[in-house]
Amino acid sequence: MSLIELTNLHKRFGKLVVLNDLNLTIEEGKCIVIIGASGSGKSVMLKHIVGLLQPDKGEVWYDGRRIDTMKVRPLMEVRRDFGFLFQMGALFDSLTVGQNIAFPVIEHTHKPSNEIASIVTEKLRLVGLPGIENKMPGELSGGQKKRVALARAIALDPKVILYDEPTTGLDPIRSDVINELIINLQRELKVTSIVVTHDMNSAFKVGDRIVMLYEGKMIFDGTPEEVQTSEDPLVKRFVAGEATPQELGLVAAGLPVMTV
Amino acid sequence: MPTRMLANVGFQTQTLLGNFGDFSTFVGQVFSWMFGGGLRLKNLRNLPDLIYEVGVRSVPVISVTGAFIGMVMAIETYTQLKSLGQEERMGSLIGLSVVKQIGPVLAAVMLAGRIGGALTAELGTMNVTEQLDALRVMGAEPIRYLVVPRFLTCLFLLPILTIYSDVLGVIGGWVVSVHGLGIPNDSYWRFSAIGIETWQVMEGIIKSFFFGGAIGLISCYKGFRCGSGASGVGRACTESFVLSFLAIIILNFFFAKILRDLYYGLYPVRGLFG
Numbered sequence: 001m002s003l004i005e006l007t008n009l010h011k012r013f014g015k016l017v018v019l020n021d022l023n024l025t026i027e028e029g030k031c032i033v034i035i036g037a038s039g040s041g042k043s044v045m046l047k048h049i050v051g052l053l054q055p056d057k058g059e060v061w062y063d064g065r066r067i068d069t070m071k072v073r074p075l076m077e078v079r080r081d082f083g084f085l086f087q088m089g090a091l092f093d094s095l096t097v098g099q100n101i102a103f104p105v106i107e108h109t110h111k112p113s114n115e116i117a118s119i120v121t122e123k124l125r126l127v128g129l130p131g132i133e134n135k136m137p138g139e140l141s142g143g144q145k146k147r148v149a150l151a152r153a154i155a156l157d158p159k160v161i162l163y164d165e166p167t168t169g170l171d172p173i174r175s176d177v178i179n180e181l182i183i184n185l186q187r188e189l190k191v192t193s194i195v196v197t198h199d200m201n202s203a204f205k206v207g208d209r210i211v212m213l214y215e216g217k218m219i220f221d222g223t224p225e226e227v228q229t230s231e232d233p234l235v236k237r238f239v240a241g242e243a244t245p246q247e248l249g250l251v252a253a254g255l256p257v258m259t260v
Numbered sequence: 261m262p263t264r265m266l267a268n269v270g271f272q273t274q275t276l277l278g279n280f281g282d283f284s285t286f287v288g289q290v291f292s293w294m295f296g297g298g299l300r301l302k303n304l305r306n307l308p309d310l311i312y313e314v315g316v317r318s319v320p321v322i323s324v325t326g327a328f329i330g331m332v333m334a335i336e337t338y339t340q341l342k343s344l345g346q347e348e349r350m351g352s353l354i355g356l357s358v359v360k361q362i363g364p365v366l367a368a369v370m371l372a373g374r375i376g377g378a379l380t381a382e383l384g385t386m387n388v389t390e391q392l393d394a395l396r397v398m399g400a401e402p403i404r405y406l407v408v409p410r411f412l413t414c415l416f417l418l419p420i421l422t423i424y425s426d427v428l429g430v431i432g433g434w435v436v437s438v439h440g441l442g443i444p445n446d447s448y449w450r451f452s453a454i455g456i457e458t459w460q461v462m463e464g465i466i467k468s469f470f471f472g473g474a475i476g477l478i479s480c481y482k483g484f485r486c487g488s489g490a491s492g493v494g495r496a497c498t499e500s501f502v503l504s505f506l507a508i509i510i511l512n513f514f515f516a517k518i519l520r521d522l523y524y525g526l527y528p529v530r531g532l533f534g
Contacts (some may be wrong), residue, residue: 103398152398
């Protein structure tokens, strides 16, 4: 059953067309991975799903409700169903780790402080960082920040978790820890996951389904096995991480590299 | 050439009006969120920290500015009044200038410089690091959670800082007049009491509410609309101070006119204001 539906989505910033007639359906309980070159519209698409951006044309539906035309107050209620892991974590610098994780719980519920403290402890245990409630975000490494941000994203036991480039900037071992976390959360919390990435190892490991965007359009939709055997030249080159001779020629000539 | 100039003027006007419209919408949203849950205790949990930052930590700079302005006023007015044989009236002149104009305007300018830039930088950094989006996703509307408490803090603390600046300005003037220039102590205070009416003190305080509100709104607006990267935040801070400063000066002009008309309009009941 489809939980999220994007229909004929168009979005442009000035003259730059970012989403161009994008259609996508996301099923409940699955992990879908969105791949594509930088600037292909992956993060912009993710922000449309939670109503952080409104499309110029098209519709965004979640669980039978239309998101893109929803007023701010009802939208705030809908967002309770979502957890969002931002690319750089977006932890609040002025709050401790514990306060960061407690934040959505305080905003959305009237739970007593001891109950909130136990939620914080449990979520930190889930991401493998117990006992760091009193640390400030500035004291954490890049990988730890992402895990704390993930703990905050799951604080309200969301139905959908959106990951915006969860492994970017991390070494391969830390990336693997994040991948394992995504798989574990998927299994334990029975959530729907949408992972935006250009890390193919991550995509193959966590995805039930892989979608590739190119210039704001979907050009591939299939299983991890299908993406590896795809004959589409754009998909093949992206998966293999190969630039075209033309792009390499531009670099050699000292000109800026064009994206895939 | 003239066509291009005309097109440029048109474009600039359009941008200016567009920005003003955007700012007006932002102000509307602030008031909408303020009365739509922003005044709940849960949403004002950052208020004590903000009061400390905006109020308590501004006291040293406001003290020095207020006291020294009073002292400079004493030095500058002494020669003029002495040539007229009216030097005993210095208390009246210093007090009136300080409570009506210099105290409120300088306290507001100091607040715009010290706090306005800091608020813009804080919110601007939160904007470029996606922390504002994170708030939205977590169901905490940033205007309600961040802007409303900052606006209220500036709105209510600037009048208090202005009173503090006024008092120190009058005392600074007294120190130089009485202990430096030999004006009799009782003359200074007697003429201060005669020259300054309660209404004039109130004029300064009423203005400072609007100055404080303008500083809070402009600083937060610039933080919310800042461009990407460190340069975007830096530019927003500069624009925030310049716009706050202009708003203070322009509002001061209109208040001088409006409050003067009100003063004469209320002539029959003026006694009520002291």
